[in-house]
Amino acid sequence: MKRMFLSGLKIFYIMKKNNFYITTPVYYPSGQPHMGHAYSSILADVFARFNRNDNNKVYFLTGTDEHGLKIQKTAEKKGLEPVIYCDKMSKVFKDLAKKLNLSNDDFIRTTEKRHYKAVNDLWNKLFKSGDIYLSKYKGWYSVSDEAYYNSDEVIEKNGKKFSTFSGSSVEWVEEESFFFKLSLWQNKLLEFYEKNGNFILPISRRNEVINFVKSGLKDLSVSRTSFTWGIKVPNNDKHVIYVWLDALTNYISALNYPNIEDEFYKNFWPVSLHIIGKDILRFHAIYWPAFLLAAGLKPPNRIFGHGWILSGDEKMSKSKGNILNPLEIIDTYGIDELRYYLMKEVSHGSDGNISSDSLKRCVNSDLANNYGNLCQRVFSFIKNNCNNKVFKTKNISESDKKLTDQTNIITKNLRKDMLNLNLNNYIKSVIDISFLTNKYINDEEPWKLKNNNVEKMNNILHISLEQIAKISILLNPMIPNASTKVLDALNITNKNRNHDFLDGNILIPNEVQINELNILFNKIN
Ligand code: MSP
Numbered sequence: 354m355k356r357m358f359l360s361g362l363k364i365f366y367i368m369k370k371n372n373f374y375i376t377t378p379v380y381y382p383s384g385q386p387h388m389g390h391a392y393s394s395i396l397a398d399v400f401a402r403f404n405r406n407d408n409n410k411v412y413f414l415t416g417t418d419e420h421g422l423k424i425q426k427t428a429e430k431k432g433l434e435p436v437i438y439c440d441k442m443s444k445v446f447k448d449l450a451k452k453l454n455l456s457n458d459d460f461i462r463t464t465e466k467r468h469y470k471a472v473n474d475l476w477n478k479l480f481k482s483g484d485i486y487l488s489k490y491k492g493w494y495s496v497s498d499e500a501y502y503n504s505d506e507v508i509e510k511n512g513k514k515f516s517t518f519s520g521s522s523v524e525w526v527e528e529e530s531f532f533f534k535l536s537l538w539q540n541k542l543l544e545f546y547e548k549n550g551n552f553i554l555p556i557s558r559r560n561e562v563i564n565f566v567k568s569g570l571k572d573l574s575v576s577r578t579s580f581t582w583g584i585k586v587p588n589n590d591k592h593v594i595y596v597w598l599d600a601l602t603n604y605i606s607a608l609n610y611p612n613i614e615d616e617f618y619k620n621f622w623p624v625s626l627h628i629i630g631k632d633i634l635r636f637h638a639i640y641w642p643a644f645l646l647a648a649g650l651k652p653p654n655r656i657f658g659h660g661w662i663l664s665g666d667e668k669m670s671k672s673k674g675n676i677l678n679p680l681e682i683i684d685t686y687g688i689d690e691l692r693y694y695l696m697k698e699v700s701h702g703s704d705g706n707i708s709s710d711s712l713k714r715c716v717n718s719d720l721a722n723n724y725g726n727l728c729q730r731v732f733s734f735i736k737n738n739c740n741n742k743v744f745k746t747k748n749i750s751e752s753d754k755k756l757t758d759q760t761n762i763i764t765k766n767l768r769k770d771m772l773n774l775n776l777n778n779y780i781k782s783v784i785d786i787s788f789l790t791n792k793y794i795n796d797e798e799p800w801k802l803k804n805n806n807v808e809k810m811n812n813i814l815h816i817s818l819e820q821i822a823k824i825s826i827l828l829n830p831m832i833p834n835a836s837t838k839v840l841d842a843l844n845i846t847n848k849n850r851n852h853d854f855l856d857g858n859i860l861i862p863n864e865v866q867i868n869e870l871n872i873l874f875n876k877i878n
Pocket of ligand 1: 377381382390392393418602628629630632663
């Protein structure tokens with residue numbers, strides 16, 4: 354935001370719209386979606402919604418990663434052509450996006466034409482610049498991770514070989530392959546990380562990446578010849594492009610790459626934030642910027658590698674058979690409840706255990722007893738005693754002022770929390786505002802003023818409504834459904850459902866007519 358001094362003493366705030374491009378990983382549609390997918394997606398959606406409410410121009414992308422040996426094998430097991438299998442499974446992920454209430458602007462499939470065009474162009478650029486050459490790959494490969502591993506990253510257990518990094522089984526591969534000259538980029542990447550201190554967050558992940566790069570980068574095999582399900586290497590049909598080079602490109606295919614002179618691309622590239630899980634950090638923080646730099650394109654602005662959702666002490670995954678189904682949780686408890694719980698309870702940098710007990714505790718204490726109760730008690734009091742109308746006078750009391758001041762102190766840091774991706778702090782702060790507002794109502798006891806000080810009672814209710822409006826806008830990224838119901842009941846127009854109040858805008862007019870509000874969150878027993 355720019356502050357400009359114009360004629361006279363008037364200060365005008367000119368809201369500068371920033372462009373904000375955010376992505377989730379493109380998901381392998383090789384199995385049913387699980388909580389890990391839901392988590393990456395909801396996290397990205399929360400940042401997308403916050404930025405829209407902050408008057409930024411947002412583009413939010415999600416999608417499916419449909420090529421590679423893993424998908425080919427899964428389709429074969431089901432007796433289906435990969436393309437038929439992907440059509441079916443990609444729809445499951447698209448439906449999940451709706452169920453999770455994602456506000457994505459686009460859903461990309463790596464089997465789409467626009468994506469082929471982008472991957473072909475990127476390959477040709479890398480080939481022409483001499484960054485890709487033909488040779489032979491000899492080494493370990495994990496189909497489940499679609500990743501190559503060095504010998505020192507492999508251990509043997511009961512006669513079988515596994516990756517020490519992910520625990521997935523690996524197989525020995527020897528085949529003709531194109532290579533990307535990753536080794537050339539080692540120092541340039543280290544310089545880039547050094548210059549861009551926030552490129553990888555959290556910091557612990559950044560250190561991991563830097564140490565890995567410092568230990569030496571080998572050229573990367575970027576094509577395979579032993580299967581066919583993928584994008585063919587231009588002018589060499591025998592090879593399909595390595596699924597990670599293919600998949601990472603989705604982030605620019607969605608911006609109509611190679612049309613880099615178009616406004617669309619120029620507005621949104623480089624991406625503001627790639628949300629990914631820590632298991633796929635190497636691909637995003639090392640390979641992806643190296644591919645882009647080699648092709649003369651800008652690397653991403655920021656990558657956030659979140660921790661894993663654990664079930665017991667293990668990562669939740671299909672191969673481990675410990676999947677908590679997000680759809681079941683949504684059907685039992687509700688989507689806002691799931692979204693809020695995952696965002697509040699799972700610390701975003703580290704791994705987090707989830708259970709139905711902690712979900713119940715979280716929903717009951719923050720949503721049902723705190724925010725939900727605040728809304729319900731204020732709305733029903735106004736319905737029963739004021740015919741749904743409230744007015745405000747100039748007679749502001751000390752405690753009215755104290756609540757507003759305390760709220761302003763808390764809200765001052767919220768943009769910074771979001772910018773630093775500190776969602777835990779953000780949510781805690783907003784819930785504190787709700788707690789303070791409940792306390793204010795308890796202390797002020799408006800019900801005692803019904804017969805002797807209607808003016809003061811109205812002021813208390815008016816301030817409570819203003820607080821509820823602010824809290825609802827601030828919680829909107831986490832609980833879009835419930836917060837929208839409240840803002841509707843407050844008759845706040847769509848145009849005002851943004852963060853202008855953080856800069857002093859008033860949300861509730863001096864005289865306000867509100868509507869009835871039904872229960873927002875049921876207590877879970
Ligand atoms: N297709 C690749 C991503 C390509 S992006 C260019 C992929 N897909 S995935 O479906 O396996 O995983 C997608 C995301 O889900 C990753 O960010 C991964 O970290 C996340 N999760 C998968 N299981 C998870 C948990 N148990 N917990 C949290 N997130 C984890 O990788």
